[in-house]
Amino acid sequence: MAKFYSSNRLHHLTKLLSFIAVVFVLSGCSDPAQSLMDDYASRLGRTLGLEIKAPSARDLEPLPSITTTRADIADSSISLVELVATRACGLDVLLGERNSSLGKVMTPSQRLKYELAFLEQVQPCLNNPEIAPDLQQKLAAIASDKTRQIDKHWQNFLQQDETLRQQLHPYRSLSEPNSVAGVAETIQALHSLLALQKSIVEQNWQQASSINPEQALEALYKANTLSQLQQSLRFSQNWLQSLNQQLEQLDLKVVCPAGKHSDKAEILNTILLQYFIGKVQVYLAQVDGTYQQLYPLLQQLYQGTAPEQPISQRFEVPNTELKAELKRHVIWWKAVQQQCPKS
Structure with missing residues (x-):
């Protein structure tokens, strides 16, 4: 028994050490974009004798x-007997799906898809001679109600869907440097949703029912580009603003006394060319390019909705502020070049 206990204890110890090793490796992994910025800031800090916070x-x-944006919609x-009668015009299958446990x-x-499919499939029933006149009138009244309600279903879709809400929350990591993965798929998905929105406004039920919103949701979920873009914009703006504030407190006359040769001038020029212009600025241009392609589509999709303002705060505001901080940083570099010219 004692031997078994020791062996079992050793087994658990081995598992624990393996777990610790995995945690250590994972914790050592860093975000490539954040590492790029941290490397740039740390090189500046070492050269300038400044502890970058x-x-x-x-x-x-x-x-x-979700509770404040949900629209309550009366069901028909x-x-x-009437459901069976709609078999003559092919509406019974759709109605049966809605009345099932999953429906x-x-x-x-899914509810938006159903409502659009109903509005498209009910039309032949309204003129079908095999459908009794009283049932035709009832179906016409239901179709009229659903036409008035369809915008509420669209709003519920935009504001309640978990995948869409996930895209409006920042992701834990930034967009990958030198990568446009997921951008084309996200553009296509947003265009699909905008086409659906347009078809609903125009009451083109045939076209609207042919657009599957769940395909667009799947593309957005797999790419996760909007969520990463948001995080990239907000993090980069906050990081550069903090860096600018710390650098501007530094007296460049102390760093590079006038009339004295300083090796720091050469080092600073290397940091400027290789790390700021060659890496950081390239990454920020990449993020801005993705923003320019995606945000106008997202803004159009949510125009006039409750999330419109928070979405602006998560995308448009940090992008505008990031551009301002970038100009501010360039001005600081010009001051460095004037005070610390290359020999």
Whole structure:
């Protein structure tokens, strides 16, 4: 028994050490974009004799809650006899799906798909001679109600869907440097949703029902580009603002006394060319390029909705502020070049 206990204890110890090793390796992994910025800042700090401090986290305006944005929509009912009668025009299958156990717990995207499919498929029923006139009138009234309600279903989709809300929350990592992965797929998904939105406004039910919003959601989920873009914008702006504030407190006359040769001038020029212009500025231009392609589409999609303002605060505001901080940083570098010219 004692031998078994020792062996078992050794087994658990080995597992624990393996777990610790995995945690150590994972904790040692860093975000490539953040590492790029940290490397640049640390090189500046060592050369200038300045301890660069990490920026403090910034508060994020919350998205409107699901409960406050949910639109309650009255449901229509149809008897079993009437449902069977709609078999003559092919509506019975769709109505049966809605009345199933899964149909009663539809996600916002599934419910939107159903409503659009109903509005498209009910049209032949309204002129079908095999459908009784009283049932035709009932179906026409239901179709009229659903036409008035469809915008609420669209709003519920935009504001309640988990995948869309996930894209409006910052991701834990930044966009990869030198990568445009997921951008084309995200553009296509947003264009698809905008086409769906346009079809609903125009009440083109045939076209609207042919656009599957869940395909767009799947593309957005796999790419996760909007979430990463948001994090990249907010982090980069906060990081550069903090760096600028610390650098501007430095007296460049002490760093490079006038009339005295300083090796720091050569080192600073290398940091400027290889690390700021060659890496940091390239990355920020990449982020801005992605923003220019995606944000106008996102803004158009959510125009006039409750999340419109928080979305602006998460994308447009940090992008504008990041550009301002970038100009501020360039001005600082010009001052460095004037005070610390290359020999």
